[in-house]
Amino acid sequence: MMRDPTTTELPDLQTCEQARLSRDARFDGLFFTAVTSTGIYCRPVCPAPPPRRENISYYANAAAAEAAGFRPCLRCRPELAPRNDVLRRGDSSVARALRMIDAGMLDEHSLADMARHLALSDRQLRRLFVARLGATPMQVHSTRRLLFAKQLLGETALPITQIALASGFRSLRRFNAAFQSAYQFAPRTLRKRPGAGADKVLLLRLGYRPPYDFAALLDFLRARALPGLEHVDDMSYARVIGSAERPAWLRVNACGDGDHALRLALHGVAPADLQDVVTRARRMFDLDADPHAIAAVLVRDRTLRPLLRRHPGLRLPGAWDGFELAARAVLGQ
Structure with missing residues (x-):
């Protein structure tokens, strides 16, 4: 070992x-x-x-x-595992770089461009990533894209061309070559079985680490739902995410059956926007938190210890973007 x-x-x-x-x-x-x-x-x-x-x-x-x-x-x-989000928090160069990768920086720009934004050389940035993550920034970026493509291949009936675009590849040829090189089989091998239905509504699983109090999170969001934009009931959260020209919506509910995941339903989302929408949904529902580590800290406090036992799995509710979070904070006061 x-x-x-x-x-x-x-x-x-x-x-x-x-x-x-x-x-x-x-x-x-x-x-x-x-x-x-x-x-x-x-x-x-x-x-x-x-x-x-x-x-x-x-x-x-x-x-x-x-x-x-x-x-x-x-x-x-x-690809269904929740992320270890510890390194993405804070203001270190690695944390900032990971957030930039999540935002698609390396889809449009070079590693040298990203390093300049961080006031580093690309060699320094690679060295930091290898020391902290065991992989270079480009390897982290590639794994993120290919695992997302793997999930879309296994859970949706989207055409492979659209999956390539959703995963950040500019051509089907490059996508096929990258997938084959990394995994030693063609993307079509994972193709969702025929007859699974049209993808007017995409359904994706969003994994989390238990415990997870989804009902408490819905209660929080229901009390603060924005009329005409969000709808929250006892079982799900839904919101409009498109525009008048390109209407789109999402719904999040529990998977059930003991599956440690939420189900994300998407309608009208352009393939190029899928990864960003999934990232925002994960952040909004705090799906990458480590409840084991949180509990290990909170249990040291005599006041919080009994509350932790009574309410396991509480998460920090988020918002769709920073402006919405700031507006809610001001209006909530």
């Missing part, structure tokens, strides 16, 4: 091993298990029989696993 020396955000090895063997969903996305005998990497919740310990390497993120030459598991689907 090995631990990659460049990844510094991993839980300790004993914790990784216990979480892997027990399939502990609280650690989903906080590390990935790579199997040297198969060349596959998995989420800690993978239902497949546990590999032998001597064939295991642990990685803190999917990009590091893919940079080491491993391919995502088709059974547990690493």
Whole structure:
């Protein structure tokens, strides 16, 4: 059993091993298990029989696993894992760079352009990423695009050309080549089965780490819903996200059946906007939070300890964008 020396955000090895063997969903996305005998990497919740310990390497993120030459598991689907969002918070160069990658900076600009925005050289930026994440900025960017494409291929009936565009590729040829090179099979291999229905409404799963109090989040949003823009009931949140010229909407509700995920329904969203909409929805519903780490801090306080036991899984509600969040804060006072 090995631990990659460049990844510094991993839980300790004993914790990784216990979480892997027990399939502990609280650690989903906080590390990935790579199997040297198969060349596959998995989420800690993978239902497949546990590999032998001597064939295991642990990685803190999917990009590091893919940079080491491993391919995502088709059974547990690493693209569905919640992200480890710790590094994206704060004002460090890595945090700012990750937020820029999420915003699509490298879709339109070079790594050198992004480094200049951060007052760094591209060599310095690569060195920081490898030290903190075990992967370069371009590898993080590539993994993000390909895993999103993999989810669209598996969960929707969108044409592959549109999936390529939604994933940030400017041509189908480049998308096919990148996908084949990274995963050793063609995108059409994952194509949603025929007869699944037209994609007038796209349905995507948004994973989270339990516990997650979705009802409490809906209560918060319902009390602050913007008339004509948002509608919140006991089961779901819906909002308009388009314009008069290009109407579009989304709805978020629980998946149920013990699945640690929300279901995102989208209508009228242009393929090029899909990844941004999914990122905003994840942020709004605080889906990448680590409740285990939060509870470990709050439980130290004598006043908060009983509240934590009575209300597990509370999350920090977000807003669609910064302006909306600021407006709500002012009006709420």
